[in-house]
Amino acid sequence: MSRRGDPHRYPGVQRRGPHPGISPAEVRRIQARMARAGHRAERGGGFRFRRQLGPLGWLAWMACGLIPGIGWAAALLAGLAALAATVALTRHRSAWVRAQCQGSAAWAALWAVVFPLAGTGWWAAVALAGWALPYGFWLHKYAWRPADPDAPPDKIEERFDELADRQRWNARLGPGEPIPNGMRYPITCNGAHTQIGQITSANAAVAATFDKAVTEAYAERDPSGIESRGRLTLLVKGTLDQVREWDGLGYDENGFGRLGRFPDGMDFRGRAYKPGAGGGAFHFLVAGADGTGKTGDLNLLLAKAARTRRIAPVILDPQMGQALPAWREHVPYACGTDECLAFLRGLHDAMFGRSDFLGGFEWTDPRTGRKRRGLDHFDAGTCGRPMVQVIVDEAPVLLAIRGVPELVLDFGKLGRKVGFGLVLAVQVPSVREMQAGELRSILNGGTVICHRTGDKVSSGMLNLPAEPNLLPRYFPNGTRTEGLGYGASIEDRPDVTMRTDFVADPWRVAEEATITGLDEDAAGHLAAALLAADDMKAQASRAAGDKGALMTVILQAVVTGVTCDEIARVAGIPLSQVAACADEMAAKGQLRREGVRLTAP
Numbered sequence: 001m002s003r004r005g006d007p008h009r010y011p012g013v014q015r016r017g018p019h020p021g022i023s024p025a026e027v028r029r030i031q032a033r034m035a036r037a038g039h040r041a042e043r044g045g046g047f048r049f050r051r052q053l054g055p056l057g058w059l060a061w062m063a064c065g066l067i068p069g070i071g072w073a074a075a076l077l078a079g080l081a082a083l084a085a086t087v088a089l090t091r092h093r094s095a096w097v098r099a100q101c102q103g104s105a106a107w108a109a110l111w112a113v114v115f116p117l118a119g120t121g122w123w124a125a126v127a128l129a130g131w132a133l134p135y136g137f138w139l140h141k142y143a144w145r146p147a148d149p150d151a152p153p154d155k156i157e158e159r160f161d162e163l164a165d166r167q168r169w170n171a172r173l174g175p176g177e178p179i180p181n182g183m184r185y186p187i188t189c190n191g192a193h194t195q196i197g198q199i200t201s202a203n204a205a206v207a208a209t210f211d212k213a214v215t216e217a218y219a220e221r222d223p224s225g226i227e228s229r230g231r232l233t234l235l236v237k238g239t240l241d242q243v244r245e246w247d248g249l250g251y252d253e254n255g256f257g258r259l260g261r262f263p264d265g266m267d268f269r270g271r272a273y274k275p276g277a278g279g280g281a282f283h284f285l286v287a288g289a290d291g292t293g294k295t296g297d298l299n300l301l302l303a304k305a306a307r308t309r310r311i312a313p314v315i316l317d318p319q320m321g322q323a324l325p326a327w328r329e330h331v332p333y334a335c336g337t338d339e340c341l342a343f344l345r346g347l348h349d350a351m352f353g354r355s356d357f358l359g360g361f362e363w364t365d366p367r368t369g370r371k372r373r374g375l376d377h378f379d380a381g382t383c384g385r386p387m388v389q390v391i392v393d394e395a396p397v398l399l400a401i402r403g404v405p406e407l408v409l410d411f412g413k414l415g416r417k418v419g420f421g422l423v424l425a426v427q428v429p430s431v432r433e434m435q436a437g438e439l440r441s442i443l444n445g446g447t448v449i450c451h452r453t454g455d456k457v458s459s460g461m462l463n464l465p466a467e468p469n470l471l472p473r474y475f476p477n478g479t480r481t482e483g484l485g486y487g488a489s490i491e492d493r494p495d496v497t498m499r500t501d502f503v504a505d506p507w508r509v510a511e512e513a514t515i516t517g518l519d520e521d522a523a524g525h526l527a528a529a530l531l532a533a534d535d536m537k538a539q540a541s542r543a544a545g546d547k548g549a550l551m552t553v554i555l556q557a558v559v560t561g562v563t564c565d566e567i568a569r570v571a572g573i574p575l576s577q578v579a580a581c582a583d584e585m586a587a588k589g590q591l592r593r594e595g596v597r598l599t600a601p
Contacts, residue, residue, distance in 0.1 A: 055135045061108040062115070062127060070116050079109030093165050096141075100134055107131060156185065156210075160232065163209045167202060170194040173232060179264060182235035187219060191228035196221050199230060200495040201465050206232070213472070215240045215263050215484075220495040233496075239263050240484060240499040241475035246300055247501070250307030255282065256490065257304045259297075259449070260483065260500035268498040269490055270447035272304070272311060272421060273380070273387050280378040281387050281421035283412065285443040287429045287462060288451025293482040294425045295323065297449055298393055299506040301423055302327055305389055306513035310380035312522075313515070314347065316340040316392045323393035326506035330515055332526065338533070340398050344407045346529025347390060347420070350522035351411065354418045357521065358383060378419035385519045387419040395424040403563050405439065412442040428455070429462055444488070449500065451485035464494050471497070551581060563598065 061082070064070065086105040090098050111127040157173045164171050170193035174186035189196055199206070199219045207217040215238045222229035240263055251257040255273035262268060271282050286297045302324065305311040314332045317323040321335040328335075334343040358375045363382055365372050380386055390411060392398060399405050411422050422443065429440055429450075448462050452471040466486040475481055483500040487493075503509060518526065564582055568575040586593045591600065 055104060055131070055138055059108075059131055062111045062131065064112055075112045075116055076109075079112050083109050094161065097165065100138055104131070104134055156183075156234070159209050160185075163205060167198075167205065169199060171199060179233070181237065181239065182216075182233060182264070184264075185232040185234075186222075187230035187232055189228040189230070195227050196230035197227070197465060201467075203495065204467065204470055210234055213238060213476075214470070215497045218263070218496055220493055223492075233264060235263055238476070239265065240497065241477050241479060243479075243483075243502050244499070245501060246303055246503045248307070250304045250309075251311070255279075257308075258501065259300060259304075259447075259489075260487070260498050262491075262493060262496050262498045266491070268487055268493075268500070270301075270449075271490060272308070272389065273378075273419070275379050275381060276377075278377055280416035281389070281419050282416070283421055283443050283446035284423040284449070285429065285440075285446065285462070286423070286425045286449045286451075287427070287453070288449075288468070288485060289427060289454045291480070291482070292451035292485070293500060294427075294451065295393070296483060296502055297500050298324060298391060298423065298425055299326070299503045300501055301389075302331075302391065303503045303506060303509045303513075306330075306509060306515045309514075309516055310386050311389050311516060312386040312518050313389045313391060314343065314518070316343055316390065316398060317394075318397040319394055324391075324506075327510050330510045330513075332518065337398060337401060339530075340392075341401060341404065342529050342533035343526065344398075344404060345533075346526035347388065347522070348407050348410060349529065350388070350518075350525035351415060351418055351420045353521055353525055354385065354420075355414070357385075358418060377417055380419065385419065385521075386516045387421060388518065388522060389421045389423060391423040393425045395426050396428075402565055409439050409442075412439050428453070448488040449485060450487065451483070452481065462488070464488060466495055466497075551585060564593075 083105045086101055090101045107130050160173050170190040171187055174188060176183040176185040187196065187199065200221060203214050203218045206219050207214045210217045216235045219230055219232050222231060244261060247258055251272045255271045256269050257272065258267045259270045260268040270284065273279065273281050284301060286294050288294050302313055305313040315324055315327055316334045318337045318340050321328060327333065334340040360373065361375045361383055362371060362373050363375060375383060399408065411420055415421060424443060444463050450462050450464055450468050453468045456467060456469045464486050468486055471484055472481055483502060484497060487498050564578045565575055568578045582593050582598060585591050591598050
């Protein structure tokens with residue numbers, strides 16, 4: 001029995017009704033458009049008649065027995081070798097293909113031996129008939145047929161079966177159902193042999209099978225999460241080549257916000273926070289090669305934060321103000337690596353200050369109405385303080401500074417419970433770029449956006465099963481594919497391409513929005529860190545030729561947490577001179593030195 005006719009081998013495939021909200025007339029229009037697209041795909045590809053002409057090889061093999069001088073023994077050995085090769089090369093194909101190829105090979109091998117022994121006669125007609133009969137069935141299956149614009153969308157299952165045979169998948173399609181702009185088919189695998197992840201990881205082959213782009217034809221996991229189930233979506237035309245502007249909204253009361261869309265029109269959403277018990281801030285990680293849309297994503301996240309009254313955004317830009325200039329005059333903005341480092345120290349102190357505040361916070365439990373002391377999670381509505389979202393563009397530049405990875409890692413580990421969320425933008429999410437594999441693992445637990453990459457290993461770094469390195473640089477209409485990529489979010493569709501929305505005028509949004517600022521405590525910690533950094537710079541500038549001044553700077557560094565190499569960079573003094581002075585002070589018991597870090601004795 002063929003795979004399509006065995007209901008026990010593939011349980012759970014049932015015919016479904018029309019998509020809700022689609023009229024029967026629209027269903028017929030979609031089917032006709034899919035049929036036309038399918039027939040165009042059937043005409044495309046390699047040499048049109050390559051499969052129809054295949055059995056002529058068996059005929060040529062039989063005819064070799066008529067060549068003068070061919071002995072029956074040589075023909076027998078050659079026939080057995082060819083038959084063995086045919087069996088080996090077709091053992092993974094469907095039962096029908098195996099029967100056709102192996103049976104024809106055995107028939108040809110037989111007559112290639114008979115002809116040298118008996119010559120030609122009436123039996124040659126028998127040999128020819130034995131070859132022509134299976135060839136008729138072969139020709140019927142692989143015959144080229146002209147497109148019929150009124151035909152239903154046929155050959156979808158046949159093409160998928162052919163792909164499954166080639167890829168050695170034990171899977172089949174169920175009956176399709178119309179969706180807006182296309183059709184969707186359930187995929188059922190024999191789980192003992194094939195898991196749906198094997199199919200979704202080959203979406204380039206899936207798209208090529210149906211002569212479409214990966215934004216128009218793709219396989220994905222079933223929403224049920226069953227590893228032997230999936231869905232194949234075929235769209236009449238692509239939808240992601242058109243830019244969609246930001247919806248003008250922030251995040252809703254549960255922290256969800258629309259960030260983009262999938263090819264079938266469904267929203268791609270991110271989550272900035274979760275209110276209530278067990279809630280807190282969530283992190284974002286944006287990755288992709290240069291020019292793929294990372295800055296546009298940051299503008300989008302800033303616009304959504306600006307329209308959400310419970311989020312206070314802070315920008316750290318090691319590129320001296322070039323990254324997100326529209327927001328520079330409207331939110332706390334660190335410009336350059338030194339100022340970014342001062343901001344990080346201040347925000348780090350503010351994070352622990354808020355932890356202390358929440359630990360003693362008195363609140364009323366809504367479930368019991370009783371007074372409680374100590375809040376083990378962050379909820380802006382309960383504690384009255386906003387979530388702080390720290391946005392870092394070109395994060396590897398900042399993470400390369402000694403001491404920064406430890407600070408950022410603390411935000412990743414502890415920020416959720418106190419309402420401090422991270423947004424990091426990187427080109428390559430490698431351990432070398434991010435300085436800590438632990439940080440990358442933490443950020444992978446939030447919302448991940450990955451645009452086109454320059455290598456195929458980046459998707460593995462982000463736990464994405466897709467291949468963002470294969471994304472095109474341009475859409476068919478000639479526009480750049482900025483914003484196109486894959487994502488991990490609440491929708492759990494990491495196998496499907498998506499495109500992020502676009503903020504047309506971030507300057508106007510920044511000017512018109514009422515942006516929430518830092519709470520008084522966080523602002524105080526940030527101001528203290530900036531003043532300490534300015535004071536250290538002023539003293540360090542005088543310490544170049546004065547050992548006493550340098551010792552004063554180093555003593556201050558013990559309090560502010562500045563390292564030896566930071567003092568050397570700010571003061572323009574060789575690191576060896578600063579290290580020697582620190583060693584001398586450590587010998588006198590004035591401080592402790594752990595590598596380049598200075599601590600109290």
